[in-house]
Amino acid sequence: MATRLLFDIAWTHVTARVRQTLVGMAGVAMGVGFTIMMAGLMQGSQIDFLRQLVDTMPHITIQDERRSLPTQPADREYGAVRMSNVTNLNNRPGIRYPETMMASLRSWLPGDVAPSVRTTAIIDHGGGRIGVTLTGIDPRVEARVSKLATQMREGRITDLSRAPNAILIGEALAEKLAVKTGNSVVLIGGNGTQVSASVAGIFRSGLKRVDEGQIYALTGFAQVMMGQSGVINELRLRLNDPLIAQQVATQVEAQTGYKSVSWQEANADLLSTFAVRDFIVLTVMGAMLLTSSFATYNIISTITHEKRQDIAIMKSLGMREHAVRNIFIIESALIGVVGILFGWILGYLLCFGWSHITIYNVLTGSNVPLQIYYSPMHYIVAGGVSLACCTGAAFFPARKATRVHPVEIIRGAS
Amino acid sequence: MSEIALQAVGLVRRLEGAISHTLVNGIDLSVGKGEFLAITGPSGSGKSSLLYLLGLLDAPTDGDVIICGQPTAKLSESERADIRLSRCGFVFQFHFLLPEFTSLQNVTLPMRAAGKMSEQEMTERGLELLASLGLKDHANKRPNQLSGGQRQRVAIARALSNRPEIIVADEPTGALDTTSTEQVFGILRDIADSGRTVVVVTHDPALAARADRRVHIVDGKIHGTIEGGHADAAPTASVDATAASS
Numbered sequence: 001m002a003t004r005l006l007f008d009i010a011w012t013h014v015t016a017r018v019r020q021t022l023v024g025m026a027g028v029a030m031g032v033g034f035t036i037m038m039a040g041l042m043q044g045s046q047i048d049f050l051r052q053l054v055d056t057m058p059h060i061t062i063q064d065e066r067r068s069l070p071t072q073p074a075d076r077e078y079g080a081v082r083m084s085n086v087t088n089l090n091n092r093p094g095i096r097y098p099e100t101m102m103a104s105l106r107s108w109l110p111g112d113v114a115p116s117v118r119t120t121a122i123i124d125h126g127g128g129r130i131g132v133t134l135t136g137i138d139p140r141v142e143a144r145v146s147k148l149a150t151q152m153r154e155g156r157i158t159d160l161s162r163a164p165n166a167i168l169i170g171e172a173l174a175e176k177l178a179v180k181t182g183n184s185v186v187l188i189g190g191n192g193t194q195v196s197a198s199v200a201g202i203f204r205s206g207l208k209r210v211d212e213g214q215i216y217a218l219t220g221f222a223q224v225m226m227g228q229s230g231v232i233n234e235l236r237l238r239l240n241d242p243l244i245a246q247q248v249a250t251q252v253e254a255q256t257g258y259k260s261v262s263w264q265e266a267n268a269d270l271l272s273t274f275a276v277r278d279f280i281v282l283t284v285m286g287a288m289l290l291t292s293s294f295a296t297y298n299i300i301s302t303i304t305h306e307k308r309q310d311i312a313i314m315k316s317l318g319m320r321e322h323a324v325r326n327i328f329i330i331e332s333a334l335i336g337v338v339g340i341l342f343g344w345i346l347g348y349l350l351c352f353g354w355s356h357i358t359i360y361n362v363l364t365g366s367n368v369p370l371q372i373y374y375s376p377m378h379y380i381v382a383g384g385v386s387l388a389c390c391t392g393a394a395f396f397p398a399r400k401a402t403r404v405h406p407v408e409i410i411r412g413a414s
Numbered sequence: 415m416s417e418i419a420l421q422a423v424g425l426v427r428r429l430e431g432a433i434s435h436t437l438v439n440g441i442d443l444s445v446g447k448g449e450f451l452a453i454t455g456p457s458g459s460g461k462s463s464l465l466y467l468l469g470l471l472d473a474p475t476d477g478d479v480i481i482c483g484q485p486t487a488k489l490s491e492s493e494r495a496d497i498r499l500s501r502c503g504f505v506f507q508f509h510f511l512l513p514e515f516t517s518l519q520n521v522t523l524p525m526r527a528a529g530k531m532s533e534q535e536m537t538e539r540g541l542e543l544l545a546s547l548g549l550k551d552h553a554n555k556r557p558n559q560l561s562g563g564q565r566q567r568v569a570i571a572r573a574l575s576n577r578p579e580i581i582v583a584d585e586p587t588g589a590l591d592t593t594s595t596e597q598v599f600g601i602l603r604d605i606a607d608s609g610r611t612v613v614v615v616t617h618d619p620a621l622a623a624r625a626d627r628r629v630h631i632v633d634g635k636i637h638g639t640i641e642g643g644h645a646d647a648a649p650t651a652s653v654d655a656t657a658a659s660s
Contacts, residue, residue: 002526016514317527318496318497319527320496407471
């Protein structure tokens with residue numbers, strides 16, 4: 001059946017009902033527009049959060065522990081006897097031969113690796129005591145594996161080398177303790193070591209738990225605080241593409257035998273929350289698009305009801321049922337396509353407008369703009385789903401109407 | 415009789431339901447090529463039902479309709495639609511023109527549905543048909559801008575657009591004034607004279623008398639057949655049958 005004819009008939013139907021058609025198009029446009037805005041907003045905020053997360057922490061952390069304990073000699077020698085409370089053989093802290101391991105990893109790693117010492121400490125200042133994570137770093141290579149250098153608000157990362165026992169502390173922690181750059185604080189290590197340290201700089205990562213609970217020092221100082229000189233208990237990796245961290249971590253773990261934790265694994269609970277949020281958002285957006293297609297359903301239902309005689313005569317003239325049905329699906333698609341085009345414009349304008357709205361961030365204490373993620377995929381998916389909803393909405397009234405026997409209509413009209 | 419264009423064999427149409435009702439009850443009928451057959455009968459006698467069966471608009475409960483030698487009882491609805499499109503033209507009591515389309519667009523509708531001609535050919539053919547029916551100046555008018563008789567003539571032009579072998583008309587003059595009735599019947603007469611088969615349902619005995627043959631239906635059965643002589647009929651409206659017959 002000539003498609004042009006079906007299109008022409010469909011066109012006359014929709015253009016003959018300007019008001020209804022406009023209402024239908026407006027419904028589709030609103031659905032598509034707000035879906036795009038919502039998708040941009042949700043993904044924007046999510047990406048922004050993940051960016052902060054990924055920027056703040058290493059993409060992969062190799063720790064001086066293993067996923068499962070190695071088989072102990074006692075187990076091997078006396079397999080038939082149940083052994084308990086036997087001190088594990090592999091109890092030596094730190095990663096063995098870290099330099100060799102780093103050299104090996106650098107040969108294939110799509111990124112870089114740096115050694116560090118991770119321990120816990122208590123920071124004591126003015127009567128206030130706060131437990132923190134102390135990470136010993138090498139300022140010369142730190143920039144390769146973290147964004148710490150760019151997160152410095154006061155001082156520089158290299159200032160760690162300029163004073164003895166220098167530390168970098170988070171902005172939130174500095175506020176809590178009321179310390180400034182140049183002040184001295186007391187650090188108490190896990191083994192009771194007490195050392196006076198000077199604040200060489202203040203950083204702000206944007207993540208509260210980091211800015212409140214993380215401090216940095218030179219590797220040697222951290223080893224002193226841990227009471228283990230020469231020990232490197234952590235290798236931190238930064239990849240060119242953070243999204244492949246999980247695969248690379250698996251490879252690294254297979255190569256080194258040490259537990260390698262990707263940022264995804266470290267934040268699995270958070271990411272699973274995102275997955276739930278994504279599901280909810282997708283459901284809401286789908287509902288919005290589906291609801292917007294109800295206007296189209298209404299219009300097509302009305303047209304098919306009004307055009308019963310036309311349907312009958314077209315069928316009697318020899319047009320096949322599916323061809324007549326397609327007329328109404330084309331009508332719906334026409335309404336949908338034009339509505340989608342307007343929806344795209346509306347969506348873009350909404351995103352643009354919302355990106356200029358600022359919201360006060362309690363953590364940073366500043367007004368930050370809403371993060372909007374612009375993606376052609378949002379437009380394609382919103383348009384595609386909307387078009388599918390529109391044609392689907394038209395299908396059922398069209399099918400019902402075109403199934404009517406022409407003789408019944410002709411007799412009724414006559 | 416000349417070559418058979420349309421044949422009904424033991425045609426039965428029964429409406430099944432709580433109360434079964436037989437509309438057409440075992441009709442055997444042959445209509446020759448170029449014959450003008452009038453079907454008459456009282457209201458509810460089944461003449462329109464018979465016509466719809468003959469035009470493949472409706473499917474028989476039993477029996478068969480043979481169109482130009484092709485049995486149709488076992489055809490699917492789509493195949494029956496194809497035959498309607500290519501071999502049958504329909505004219506109804508109500509014109510059933512698409513209200514948003516012009517006369518020309520309505521006339522070319524079956525041609526466009528068939529999709530066998532170019533746009534230009536279809537337009538030329540449509541204009542030719544309209545001109546032959548005295549509607550040359552109304553090609554671009556919509557149905558609501560035409561009189562009842564003009565609308566019915568557009569409907570006839572539409573029925574003729576795919577050059578069907580058979581024209582079936584259900585009370586085509588039922589809603590027309592005397593002048594328009596004369597015109598429409600004259601056109602149908604001319605169509606038959608040009609070699610097409612015309613089957614018309616009518617209540618009007620005077621008009622039926624101008625057909626080649628009259629079949630009288632009562633209670634879904636053929637009650638009688640009268641061979642007519644249309645030469646004695648009243649003069650028809652002046653219509654250029656050249657296009658209609660082409």
